[in-house]
Amino acid sequence: GAVVSQHPSWVICKSGTSVKIECRSLDFQATTMFWYRQFPKQSLMLMATSNEGSKATYEQGVEKDKFLINHASLTLSTLTVTSAHPEDSSFYICSARDRTRYGYTFGSGTRLTVV
Amino acid sequence: AQKVTQAQTEISVVEKEDVTLDCVYETRDTTYYLFWYKQPPSGELVFLIRRNSFDEQNEISGRYSWNFQKSTSSFNFTITASQVVDSAVYFCALTGTGGFKTIFGAGTRLFVKA
Numbered sequence: 001g002a003v004v005s006q007h008p009s010w011v012i013c014k015s016g017t018s019v020k021i022e023c024r025s026l027d028f029q030a031t032t033m034f035w036y037r038q039f040p041k042q043s044l045m046l047m048a049t050s051n052e053g054s055k056a057t058y059e060q061g062v063e064k065d066k067f068l069i070n071h072a073s074l075t076l077s078t079l080t081v082t083s084a085h086p087e088d089s090s091f092y093i094c095s096a097r098d099r100t101r102y103g104y105t106f107g108s109g110t111r112l113t114v115v
Numbered sequence: 116a117q118k119v120t121q122a123q124t125e126i127s128v129v130e131k132e133d134v135t136l137d138c139v140y141e142t143r144d145t146t147y148y149l150f151w152y153k154q155p156p157s158g159e160l161v162f163l164i165r166r167n168s169f170d171e172q173n174e175i176s177g178r179y180s181w182n183f184q185k186s187t188s189s190f191n192f193t194i195t196a197s198q199v200v201d202s203a204v205y206f207c208a209l210t211g212t213g214g215f216k217t218i219f220g221a222g223t224r225l226f227v228k229a
Binding site: 032034036041042043044045046049091093095097104105106108109111 | 158159210218219221
């Protein structure tokens with residue numbers, strides 16, 4: 001079945017630094033990838049939609065300059081949290097859409113802690 | 116606008132009890148997909164089922180069963196003879212045809228006690 005690899009699984013960084021999270025489709029080409037954020041005991045909130053080769057579309061209230069998304073190939077999308085602050089600490093999870101069939105596969109998530 | 120409502124925030128049952136998790140959705144799309152995911156404490160999302168809007172057949176998979184009723188815009192999930200390993204947060208989700216964005220419900224936290 002379709003597999004999405006997300007790395008790292010967890011990361012701790014200092015306030016003010018940047019962190020990059022990778023989302024890679026291993027056995028299919030993903031025309032579209034989605035990035036979600038989940039605060040403790042809350043639901044998943046869509047942050048942005050990225051299409052291969054074009055700029056990401058951000059949901060209302062999401063700072064595009066803070067959460068940089070790059071989808072340079074059909075198998076890789078990255079989310080960079082720039083100048084991270086403690087309030088950015090959260091669980092980030094990506095999902096990828098398989099271009100050949102209707103299906104969405106989620107990565108295993110990244111737990112970010114900013115200290 | 117699309118919306119998914121899971122009115123039950125937390126449910127606590129004793130092992131071997133049956134439990135039903137409710138999901139009500141709103142969408143203007145005629146074609147859409149409904150999902151259930153399980154999120155154990157480790158955090159990853161485990162896909163359980165996908166149902167498209169044209170298929171109202173109920174489905175059973177082992178101890179899991181799903182009841183899809185378009186007339187009431189509901190897609191309920193029942194676990195029969197619950198087990199401690201079923202303890203997790205369960206999310207109902209909806210994907211419409213425009214933009215393919217998946218909208219999640221707030222989730223229902225299920226506690227199964229031994």
